[in-house]
Amino acid sequence: MNENEMMAELLLPDVDKTPDFYENLYPPRNLSEGARVTRIAPSPTGYLHLGTLFTALVNRITASSTGGIFYTRIEDTDKKREVEGGVEDIIDGLLRFGINIDEGFISGEEEKGNYGPYKQSRRAEIYRTYVKELIRQGLAYPCFCTAEELDEVRKIQESRKIRTGYHGEWAKHRNITFNEAKALIDSGKPFVIRLKSPGNEENKVVFEDVIKGKIEMPENDEDFVLLKSDGIPTYHFAHAIDDHLMRTTHVLRGDEWISSVPKHLQLFKILGFKPVKYGHISPIMKLDNGAKRKISKRKDPEAAVHFFAEQGYDCDCVKEYLMTIAASDFEDWRRANPDKNSSEFKFNLKKMSVSGALFDENKLRDISKITVSKLSSSEVYEKITAWAKEFDKEFYGIITENPDYTKSVFAIDRDVKKPRRDIAKWNETRDYFSYFYDRLYKKDYTLPDNIAPEDAKAFLKLYKDVYSPDDDRQQWFERIKQLCPQLGFAAETKEYKANPEAFKGHAGDLSTVLRIAVTGRQNTPDLCSIMKIIGYDRCMARIDDAVSSL
Numbered sequence: 001m002n003e004n005e006m007m008a009e010l011l012l013p014d015v016d017k018t019p020d021f022y023e024n025l026y027p028p029r030n031l032s033e034g035a036r037v038t039r040i041a042p043s044p045t046g047y048l049h050l051g052t053l054f055t056a057l058v059n060r061i062t063a064s065s066t067g068g069i070f071y072t073r074i075e076d077t078d079k080k081r082e083v084e085g086g087v088e089d090i091i092d093g094l095l096r097f098g099i100n101i102d103e104g105f106i107s108g109e110e111e112k113g114n115y116g117p118y119k120q121s122r123r124a125e126i127y128r129t130y131v132k133e134l135i136r137q138g139l140a141y142p143c144f145c146t147a148e149e150l151d152e153v154r155k156i157q158e159s160r161k162i163r164t165g166y167h168g169e170w171a172k173h174r175n176i177t178f179n180e181a182k183a184l185i186d187s188g189k190p191f192v193i194r195l196k197s198p199g200n201e202e203n204k205v206v207f208e209d210v211i212k213g214k215i216e217m218p219e220n221d222e223d224f225v226l227l228k229s230d231g232i233p234t235y236h237f238a239h240a241i242d243d244h245l246m247r248t249t250h251v252l253r254g255d256e257w258i259s260s261v262p263k264h265l266q267l268f269k270i271l272g273f274k275p276v277k278y279g280h281i282s283p284i285m286k287l288d289n290g291a292k293r294k295i296s297k298r299k300d301p302e303a304a305v306h307f308f309a310e311q312g313y314d315c316d317c318v319k320e321y322l323m324t325i326a327a328s329d330f331e332d333w334r335r336a337n338p339d340k341n342s343s344e345f346k347f348n349l350k351k352m353s354v355s356g357a358l359f360d361e362n363k364l365r366d367i368s369k370i371t372v373s374k375l376s377s378s379e380v381y382e383k384i385t386a387w388a389k390e391f392d393k394e395f396y397g398i399i400t401e402n403p404d405y406t407k408s409v410f411a412i413d414r415d416v417k418k419p420r421r422d423i424a425k426w427n428e429t430r431d432y433f434s435y436f437y438d439r440l441y442k443k444d445y446t447l448p449d450n451i452a453p454e455d456a457k458a459f460l461k462l463y464k465d466v467y468s469p470d471d472d473r474q475q476w477f478e479r480i481k482q483l484c485p486q487l488g489f490a491a492e493t494k495e496y497k498a499n500p501e502a503f504k505g506h507a508g509d510l511s512t513v514l515r516i517a518v519t520g521r522q523n524t525p526d527l528c529s530i531m532k533i534i535g536y537d538r539c540m541a542r543i544d545d546a547v548s549s550l
Contacts, residue, residue, distance in 0.1 A: 003178045004135060004137065006178045007142075008132045008136045010178065010182055011132070011135060011191075012131065022126055026246070029247045031067070031069070035063075035067045035068035037063065037068050037249045037250070038068065038071075038248065038250050039059060040056040040059055041073040042090050043086075044087045045078070046086060046297070047305070047306055049305065051283055051284055051295065053093065053305050054325065055281055056094055056099045057099060057323075057326065058252055058281060061326070062252060062347065065346070070101065072101050072103075073120070076119055077232045077234075087105065087108050087109075091106065092108070093306065096305075096309055097308075097309075097319060098319055103118075115247065121232075123238070126241060130271065131226055135193070139195065140194060140195055140196055141194060141223075142185075143171075143192050144189045150166070166194065166222060166224070167222045167223060174196060192226075192228055193226050193227040194223040195223055195225075195270070196223060197223050197224070197266065201220075202218075204216050205217050205220075205265060209278055210278070211349050212279075220266050222263070225237075240268055244271070244273040250276060253278075254280065255282055257280060282352070283295070283356050284325065284356065285358050286359050302359065309391075312384075312387045312426025313426075314425075317364070317368035317371045318364070321363065321368070323342055330345060364424075369421040369422070369423065372424065381406060381410050385400055387426040398437050398440065399437075412530065413525040420525055435524075436533065441520065443549070444521070445520070446522075450509065451512075452504075456513045456517075460513065462483050463483065466482070466483065467479065467536075467539070469531065471528070480507050480510050480511055480514070484510065487510070492506070518530065518531060518539055
């Protein structure tokens with residue numbers, strides 16, 4: 001047994017497997033040529049961020065479009081920052097917004113697939129096995145430096161204007177012997193295990209980022225930590241092992257990780273792995289006093305994906321909007337294919353923004369209105385009741401009291417060739433449909449400036465005698481027009497416009513009076529349909545109340 005082998009046994013005596021065991025346990029996937037295996041690997045340190053959802057969408061589409069696999073892996077090695085329920089929030093958020101998961105965590109507790117465990121805290125034995133092999137090969141070593149010693153080295157480097165870090169002459173234990181290490185361990189000194197980097201900062205690493213193109217960076221020469229003193233791996237080491245054994249082909253992640261690529265490529269090479277292809281996604285930005293900045297957890301409520309769920313943005317609308325951010329050619333495709341599912345879009349990573357797209361809620365609202373307008377009344381009923389059950393229980397109770405009635409409400413101006421585009425999100429529906437429900441209806445008899453209260457009252461009294469719920473739209477409006485002459489109003493709008501001084505207004509003005517009396521609004525969908533649904537008795541009662549209140 002040589003010194004490196006002795007060192008490996010000294011440091012990790014309980015590890016009895018070899019890397020070959022895991023290479024055989026997790027064989028290459030049986031997928032067609034060109035199929036991409038992607039993943040989202042969040043840390044459960046808080047709520048699901050919009051950027052994480054966006055990254056997950058890009059990974060999901062990349063896998064789907066190539067007949068590949070998209071999986072979830074939980075990177076929970078930093079237990080100090082872990083938030084209770086964090087995994088559940090992340091997975092539930094992905095599923096809520098239609099990010100289907102092929103493998104890995106499919107709920108807060110349940111995972112599926114043959115390449116697990118999919119939580120890093122359950123993979124300690126795997127990491128330790130590969131670290132032991134690196135020590136055997138003389139590619140890793142123990143470091144006994146304390147935090148105070150490392151801080152002192154950093155201060156010296158800064159004072160000399162030298163690049164900080166544990167490298168070169170500053171790597172104190174790089175050449176530690178077996179006997180030296182054994183003596184320190186016997187004395188109870190804690191240690192970490194570091195990579196013995198073969199790199200030289202004067203050399204260049206060149207790699208092809210599948211989103212940003214060719215990138216050139218200095219080679220890594222830092223002896224960075226592989227295993228911390230508690231035996232937990234660092235992100236750099238764990239991700240290389242996991243992505244290899246889970247047979248990931250493409251790592252598509254936030255561009256804050258670009259600076260780590262030299263370390264990661266070096267690890268893949270030292271471990272004898274085929275490197276993954278990296279693509280770095282620019283962050284979603286926001287305008288703040290004219291300047292662009294990253295969307296922020298602290299400043300922006302929309303940074304949390306839960307914001308969109310609570311507001312009632314339909315998941316398909318959010319995905320549609322994110323697709324416009326993800327691909328510069330998506331909007332042109334959508335204009336040419338208004339009725340196709342976005343899954344049919346040919347997604348190309350090269351069409352992604354390299355600088356970061358701006359979040360625009362007005363654009364999201366516009367997209368949402370269009371998307372919602374295409375839903376059938378039954379789909380709208382299902383989606384609104386599902387949202388209200390979670391976020392507005394009172395409204396849920398009201399609209400589910402009589403499902404058939406509510407469905408007829410939602411059907412107005414919807415199942416037609418050109419449906420209205422009034423609703424962007426479900427939390428607007430309580431107010432939008434409130435006049436259909438007595439418990440929500442708010443009286444407001446504010447008249448347009450050109451209508452005198454006396455004329456409004458006179459019209460409503462006459463109208464009560466002629467209204468018939470059996471009339472179609474044309475007949476309904478014809479009855480209003482027939483009342484115009486005796487009230488001093490023009491029956492036709494063009495007649496009024498030709499000689500406005502001769503009339504108090506026109507038939508459209510009187511229909512507005514009726515709308516105000518029945519709904520408390522000056523603008524609504526088709527009033528004839530509204531009155532049929534509200535019912536004759538309730539309409540007459542509301543008209544009476546308006547007459548007495550005006």
